[in-house]
Structure formats: C-alpha cells, structure tokens
Amino acid sequence: MRLALRDITKRFGSLVANDHISLTVEPGEIHCLLGENGAGKSTLMNVLYGLYQADEGEILIDDEPQRFKGPGDAMAAGIGMVHQHFMLIPVFTVAENVMLGHEATGFAGKLDLDAARKLVRDISERFGFEVDPDALVEDLPVGVQQRVEIIKALSRDAEVLVFDEPTAVLTPQETDELMAIMRQLKESGTGIVFITHKLREVREVADRITVIRRGTVVGEASPEASNAELAALMVGRPVELKVHKEPAEPGERALVVSDLVVADEDGHVHVDGISFHIDAGEILAVAGVQGNGQTELTEAIVGLAPHVEGSINLDGREIVGRSVRKALEAGIGFIPEDRQVDGLVSNFTIAENLMLNRSYDKPFVSRGSLNLKKLDTFAKEKLAEYDVRAPGVSTLAGQLSGGNQQKVVVARELSRDLRLLVASQPTRGVDVGSIEFIHKQIVAARDSGVPVLVVSSELDEISALADRIMVLYRGRIVGIVPADTSRDNLGLMMAGETPEGIES
Numbered sequence: 340m341r342l343a344l345r346d347i348t349k350r351f352g353s354l355v356a357n358d359h360i361s362l363t364v365e366p367g368e369i370h371c372l373l374g375e376n377g378a379g380k381s382t383l384m385n386v387l388y389g390l391y392q393a394d395e396g397e398i399l400i401d402d403e404p405q406r407f408k409g410p411g412d413a414m415a416a417g418i419g420m421v422h423q424h425f426m427l428i429p430v431f432t433v434a435e436n437v438m439l440g441h442e443a444t445g446f447a448g449k450l451d452l453d454a455a456r457k458l459v460r461d462i463s464e465r466f467g468f469e470v471d472p473d474a475l476v477e478d479l480p481v482g483v484q485q486r487v488e489i490i491k492a493l494s495r496d497a498e499v500l501v502f503d504e505p506t507a508v509l510t511p512q513e514t515d516e517l518m519a520i521m522r523q524l525k526e527s528g529t530g531i532v533f534i535t536h537k538l539r540e541v542r543e544v545a546d547r548i549t550v551i552r553r554g555t556v557v558g559e560a561s562p563e564a565s566n567a568e569l570a571a572l573m574v575g576r577p578v579e580l581k582v583h584k585e586p587a588e589p590g591e592r593a594l595v596v597s598d599l600v601v602a603d604e605d606g607h608v609h610v611d612g613i614s615f616h617i618d619a620g621e622i623l624a625v626a627g628v629q630g631n632g633q634t635e636l637t638e639a640i641v642g643l644a645p646h647v648e649g650s651i652n653l654d655g656r657e658i659v660g661r662s663v664r665k666a667l668e669a670g671i672g673f674i675p676e677d678r679q680v681d682g683l684v685s686n687f688t689i690a691e692n693l694m695l696n697r698s699y700d701k702p703f704v705s706r707g708s709l710n711l712k713k714l715d716t717f718a719k720e721k722l723a724e725y726d727v728r729a730p731g732v733s734t735l736a737g738q739l740s741g742g743n744q745q746k747v748v749v750a751r752e753l754s755r756d757l758r759l760l761v762a763s764q765p766t767r768g769v770d771v772g773s774i775e776f777i778h779k780q781i782v783a784a785r786d787s788g789v790p791v792l793v794v795s796s797e798l799d800e801i802s803a804l805a806d807r808i809m810v811l812y813r814g815r816i817v818g819i820v821p822a823d824t825s826r827d828n829l830g831l832m833m834a835g836e837t838p839e840g841i842e843s
C-alpha cells in the first residue's frame with residue numbers, strides 16, 4: 340500500500356508542531372525521518388497513528404483520503420506502530436498479548452489462544468524472530484519485547500510500520516538484529532518509517548531520508564551522505580561529532596569504591612564485589628551490555644539501591660547507608676538512565692523541574708518562601724543555554740519532546756555544585772547537536788575538577804568521553820583499560836573475555 344501524508348499541520352495552542360508536512364511511504368521502502376529534538380517527528384507519527392487529529396491536511400492510502408479517529412482506525416487501515424515504551428502487558432504471555440490487541444481493535448473477530456500461538460509461530464518463522472508464544476513478556480529481554488510489538492502489528496496485517504526511536508533502548512547487538520529485521524520486513528513489501536538520532540543506523544538502512552526542522556520539511560538527504568553532512572542538515576549548522584578534550588589532569592582521589600556488592604529486593608546480586616576509584620578531574624566511563632550491573636552501581640552511589648555491602652567513599656566520607664537526600668546534599672549529580680521514572684516530574688513545569696534535587700535553602704528558597712523571579716530567570720537561562728525547545732519555562736515537562744526532556748535533566752544536574760557526577764546514558768534520545776553540547780558540558784565539569792562516572796551503552800559515547808574505561812560483565816569488572824582501547828577489544832571484554840595484551 341502507498342501512504343501519503345499531505346500538508347499535515349498540527350498545533351498545540353500557539354505552537355505549530357507540524358507545519359504543512361508532506362511525506363510518502365512506498366511499499367518495501369525504509370523512509371527515515373531525521374530532525375533535531377522537538378522538530379515534530381513524533382507528533383507527525385501520532386497524527387498518522389490516529390492518536391492526534393491534524394488541524395489541517397490529509398492522510399491518503401492508495402490515493403484514498405482516510406479519517407483516523409483513533410489508533411483502531413489506523414490499525415484497521417494497515418498502519419502499525421512500534422513504541423519506544425512498549426504497550427505490552429508484562430504478566431501476560433506473548434500469545435496473550437497478541438490476542439489482546441485483536442480484541443481491542445475488533446480485528447478479524449475472535450482470535451483464540453491457540454490461533455494466537457500459531458500466528459506468533461508463523462510470523463516468527465517467516466522473519467526468523469525466535470519468539471516463544473508461551474513466554475511471559477516480563478521475562479523477555481527488551482529486544483525480544485520489541486519483536487513482540489512488531490509481531491502484534493504484523494498479526495493485524497500492518498503494511499506500513501512506524502518505528503519511533505526503537506534503538507534508544509536496545510543494546511548494540513539488539514540494534515543490529517533490529518536492522519536485519521527491518522531489512523526483512525522491507526523485502527516482504529512492508530513500508531517503514533524509521534525515526535532515529537543515530538546517523539550510523541540511518542546510513543545502514545535508509546532508502547530515503549526526509550529532514551524536518553522546527554515543524555517543516557527542510558529537504559531530503561541522500562543515504563550516501565556522510566555523518567557530518569547528515570548532522571549539519573539536521574541541525575542547520577556544522578556539528579563536532581566527537582568532542583575535543585585535552586588529556587585529563589587528575590587531582591586527588593575522590594571516589595573510592597571497595598568490595599561493593601549490590602543486590603535487589605529478591606536477593607539477586609547485580610554488582611558482585613567490585614573495587615575502583617575515580618580521581619578529581621577524571622572521567623571513568625563504564626562500558627558493558629546493559630543489564631550487567633551498571634544501573635545498580637549508579638543506584639548504589641546515589642542511595643537508591645536497597646541492599647548494598649562494601650564501601651563507597653567520596654572525599655573521605657562513607658556514602659553507603661545514606662539517604663538519597665544526603666547523597667544529593669553531598670554534591671552528587673545524577674543523570675538517571677530513565678528520565679521518565681527517575682529524572683522528571685512530568686506534570687511539573689520546566690522551571691519546577693529545574694529546582695528539584697537542590698537543598699531547600701538555596702538558591703531559590705529563602706526563609707521558607709520561593710523566590711519565583713529568581714527561579715524564572717534561572718530557568719530561562721538554562722532553556723537558552725541547553726537549547727530546550729519549548730514555548731516557555733512554565734510548559735509542563737510532560738509536554739516536551741523526549742530529547743528536550745533529557746536536556747532539562749542534564750541542565751539541572753550540571754548546574755548544581757558538584758563533588759561527583761554520575762551520568763547514565765546522558766544523551767539518550769538527544770539529537771547530534773545537543774550531544775555535542777552535553778558532551779562539552781560533561782568535559783567542562785571534569786576540567787573544573789569534578790570526578791565523573793559515565794555509563795553508556797554507546798561505544799561512541801564511551802570513547803568520546805572516557806579518560807579510562809571500566810568494562811562490567813555480570814556484575815564484575817573485566818578490566819579497567821585506557822580510553823584508546825579498540826572497539827574490538829572492548830567488544831570482547833563486554834562478552835566477558837580478556838583479550839590478549841589486556842590486563843584484567
């Protein structure tokens with residue numbers, strides 16, 4: 340089926356998120372949508388999926404105008420959406436989840452569990468998915484859950500699939516697998532809209548690239564374009580894709596972690612007896628496939644982990660056993676891996692979010708009352724500095740695009756007086772222009788003497804920021820290696836092996 344969006348305009352109050360955007364998707368084509376944070380990509384896809392009604396313009400399928408009152412109509416017309424935050428029910432099996440979808444849309448009448456199982460098996464076989472219909476969704480890795488979302492869409496005969504930043508939550512290997520799946524879908528004639536900020540992925544699979552800026556289409560790019568060319572088109576200026584930094588000049592020993600063990604509420608050990616240190620003015624980057632203890636390590640440092648043994652010493656003081664509030668007061672900045680869970684209060688304004696995590700007396704509160712003017716000025720400064728695209732400082736954080744939400748979290752944490760910065764996936768969902776800026780800010784924090792712990796699943800980010808790299812595997816340290824260690828060796832270490840010539 341041939342899909343065309345024609346002159347789509349969508350406004351939120353006075354903000355024009357989509358301004359007469361036109362786009363076509365042919366069968367068997369991967370059409371990449373590129374654009375800076377807040378450009379209007381997700382809004383356009385939500386219009387296509389019936390979640391928002393366009394103020395102007397129309398959606399055509401095989402030249403027939405459509406009216407989507409909700410996702411049910413879009414699905415019935417053959418449009419599927421793979422969300423970044425999955426819409427699956429974790430305690431149900433794969434087949435039950437697929438079945439549920441059919442009930443919700445009323446598609447094809449009644450689908451029994453056996454038929455759903457068969458459907459899952461058939462689709463899995465066709466695309467080489469390896470998904471067990473009887474597995475509980477909550478037991479599946481993120482990459483497989485995503486495949487369940489794809490199966491759900493295909494089970495409803497979707498002919499156009501929308502992927503909105505699907506790789507932001509995936510490991511590098513899962514990303515490669517998803518790229519292969521997208522190619523297979525394309526071979527079978529499915530049209531794909533693919534939104535991503537990762538230029539490597541665009542270059543790998545795109546047949547066509549449309550660039551959106553501030554709500555309008557600014558042009559098409561060739562899939563043969565270089566990363567630098569794509570980046571410049573996206574943000575409208577040349578971008579430094581790898582931050583320039585001088586060698587670190589480490590100062591005093593700042594953070595000393597000794598024999599750290601972190602377990603969850605069920606007693607599962609996630610960090611299994613690790614010891615390392617970070618000096619003032621140094622960035623230690625933690626590499627590893629997600630789920631090897633990185634999250635729990637950062638949570639232990641900020642006081643969020645339930646069971647911690649061993650010692651975490653910052654500036655000569657023990658942190659283990661202290662509350663989150665005490666950790667924040669000790670000057671620990673924390674950029675959490677999931678901004679929506681731990682980073683922001685979505686029904687607070689941007690300004691209110693920017694004053695979280697500060698001690699109660701300064702600088703916005705004096706003698707028990709909030710100095711709104713001071714907060715307003717500060718928030719405006721941060722909005723400009725971090726290029727947060729929003730109507731104003733009293734916009735609710737929940738109304739920001741994903742990348743702009745991330746920028747608010749980073750702006751808040753980097754503007755406190757820091758003794759330690761713990762940054763987990765600091766540029767998740769952020770466009771290339773803002774990655775450049777955030778990386779510069781992290782390096783500036785380092786250069787001002789702050790010790791920094793960066794956790795990232797992006798090897799590019801690790802090698803851009805690290806002064807030393809610590810590789811974690813199954814909760815243990817495989818090695819702490821120099822920043823210029825090759826990708827191949829890092830890859831081996833991330834699989835738990837110690838390459839020749841590397842000391843473990």
Ligand SMILES: Nc1ncnc2c1ncn2[C@@H]1O[C@H](COP(=O)(O)OP(=O)(O)OP(=O)(O)O)[C@@H](O)[C@H]1O
Nearest residue numbers: 351356376377378379380381382738739740741742
């Ligand atoms: N429900 C909403 N209410 C008000 N404004 C909104 C709403 N949803 C989106 N916006 C605004 O519309 C604009 C476009 O947002 P959108 O999420 O489409 O951007 P995006 O291109 O997907 O960005 P990102 O790359 O950061 O995900 C932004 O300025 C955003 O703040």
